[in-house]
Amino acid sequence: MSVRTATAVIVAGFALITAACSSSGAEPQRLTVRFDDTLIFDPPSLTVRAGRPVSLTVRNTGSVDHDFYLRGMPARDVTNAMQGGHGHEEAGVIAGHPKAGAAVIVRFTPVTTGTYEFWCSVTGHKEAGMRGLLIVS
Numbered sequence: 190m191s192v193r194t195a196t197a198v199i200v201a202g203f204a205l206i207t208a209a210c211s212s213s214g215a216e217p218q219r220l221t222v223r224f225d226d227t228l229i230f231d232p233p234s235l236t237v238r239a240g241r242p243v244s245l246t247v248r249n250t251g252s253v254d255h256d257f258y259l260r261g262m263p264a265r266d267v268t269n270a271m272q273g274g275h276g277h278e279e280a281g282v283i284a285g286h287p288k289a290g291a292a293v294i295v296r297f298t299p300v301t302t303g304t305y306e307f308w309c310s311v312t313g314h315k316e317a318g319m320r321g322l323l324i325v326s
């Protein structure tokens with residue numbers, strides 16, 4: 190085996206070890222929820238695992254103001270992301286509010302399994318059906 194081949198084998202070995210480590214519990218569950226000028230979340234439901242951190246990208250591809258708003262779900266390590274409009278600093282709220290045409294990343298770790306409703310807190314949007322489900326399994 191040449192030195193070059195041996196080096197390639199070692200590098201490949203480290204890559205495998207790194208890949209194995211990154212699939213452990215510390216790696217966030219990455220999801221995206223999107224909305225545009227219609228009053229729907231795409232997708233309408235998100236599924237995550239309890240006890241593992243979540244990195245949720247909230248993207249507004251339209252021009253109408255919307256947010257992602259979830260209240261009352263047990264979670265720790267919550268980092269809300271407010272970019273546009275009003276704040277959502279109440280206790281127990283997980284929220285992401287990108288400006289129209291932009292995206293923000295919300296981080297949290299769900300701790301209790303269950304199905305939790307989220308919605309858009311812009312006036313009238315929830316009532317018009319802009320809701321979704323976060324399923325924690």
Ligand SMILES: [Cu+2]
Binds near residue numbers: 255256
């Ligand atoms: Cu909305």
